[in-house]
Amino acid sequence: MxxxxxxxxxxxxxxxxxxxxxxxxxxxxxxxxxxxxxxxAPISSVWEGSDSALLEAIFKFYPTISPEPILDSTYNAGRFWKGSKRNIVSMDIDPQYEPMIVVDNRKMTGVPSAKFGVVVYDPPHVGPQGRDKSRKRFDMDFGATMECGKDQDWNLSYLYPAFLKQAKRVLKPEGLLLAKITDMVNCHKSKWPHCDFMRMAEEAGFTVCDLIIKVRKGPMVSTKWKTAYHARKRHCFWIICRNSDKCERGIS
Ligand SMILES: C[S@@+](CC[C@H](N)C(=O)[O-])C[C@H]1O[C@@H](n2cnc3c(N)ncnc32)[C@H](O)[C@@H]1O
Incomplete structure (x- = not known):
């Protein structure tokens, strides 16, 4: 038997x-x-610490191959890597952040295939916030520049498939894709990009291993809204995907 x-x-x-x-x-x-x-000795599915501490915990728990070099495909100010000694290759579409590679991560032109042990993805989770100065500042600081209007169904999930195809290409077999995804309410409707991302990652040939809920101490507060209709989000998700048809270490 x-x-x-x-x-x-x-x-x-x-x-x-x-x-x-x-x-x-x-x-x-x-x-x-x-x-x-x-x-x-499992990692917890709820994380109350910083992103950088969570990434280190992930690097200790999931990899079956060396995680480095690590491609941060949405580098911005590189907040995840402050004080880190990891071998990080920085990528961003916006040259103002002075990444090593200025490119659209949906194309990754010139980036070699099967090069990285980990790809990190922290895409914008809202579109441009408006015209006034403080909101423009937010857009610039957090790269909230991708269109997210009626034509995009008030959602940024349309960015994922082309990115996922490239992430799979530049990752080594068994490499990890780590994505930080935040759900949102846009145009009076709840949008669930974390569900879209997990489905699209499987469609792109990844195995989705885990979903870790990262909790913030205080919610982001806006003075713009006077009446609340939805729970104030105090969390985002880190989605752990392996470039493989299986997830668990050492199972053949
Ligand atoms: C939420 S920020 C990332 C913050 C970053 N993790 C940090 O800790 O500083 C998103 C970044 O993704 C970049 N971005 C958006 N679309 C992109 C694309 N198609 N290709 C590459 N970078 C992109 C934006 O310019 C922005 O800097």
Missing amino acids: TLDTCTLDRITDTVLKYSPKGESGAPKIPKKVESGISTY
Whole structure:
């Protein structure tokens, strides 16, 4: 009888709990479990710290290949990497941030294939905010420059498919794509770009491994609105995808 990995997992869980040494006639179990040493030390699905600390935790938990070099495909001010010693290649469409590569990440012209262990993606989650000076400042500081109007169904998910195709191309096999995605209310409707991203990533040939909720201490507050109709978002998502048809480490 052959056992699939899920059945084997259930059996080895039971063996770990009740009979760490195994018994004759018991199914063959993986070596690290056979030795009685469990390596079960998961990352939490809710994160209350900084993005940079979460990225380091992700780098310790998920990679099956070296994460470096790391391509930050939406670099902006490089806030994720302040104080980091990681080998980061910075990319942005906007030259004012002085990234190493000024290019549209939906094209990645000139970027070699199968080069990176990790691609990081933190796209704009709102479109341009308006004409007055403070909003223009926000647009500039956070790169909220991509069109997000009626023609785009008030949503920025249209940016994802072309980016995902390029991310898959420049990642090594088994490399990780880490995307920070924030849902939004736009034109009086809830939009769910994190759902779009996960579906589109699978369609592009990635395996979506996990969804980590990153919580902010205080919500962003706007004086623009007088009546609330939706929950004030205090979280975003980090989506962990592997450039592979499977997610779990060491399972063939
Ligand atoms: C939310 S910011 C990223 C912030 C960054 N993670 C940080 O920590 O400083 C989004 C950035 O994506 C860039 N961007 C938007 N569309 C892009 C595209 N198609 N290709 C490359 N960069 C893009 C914007 O210029 C902006 O700098």
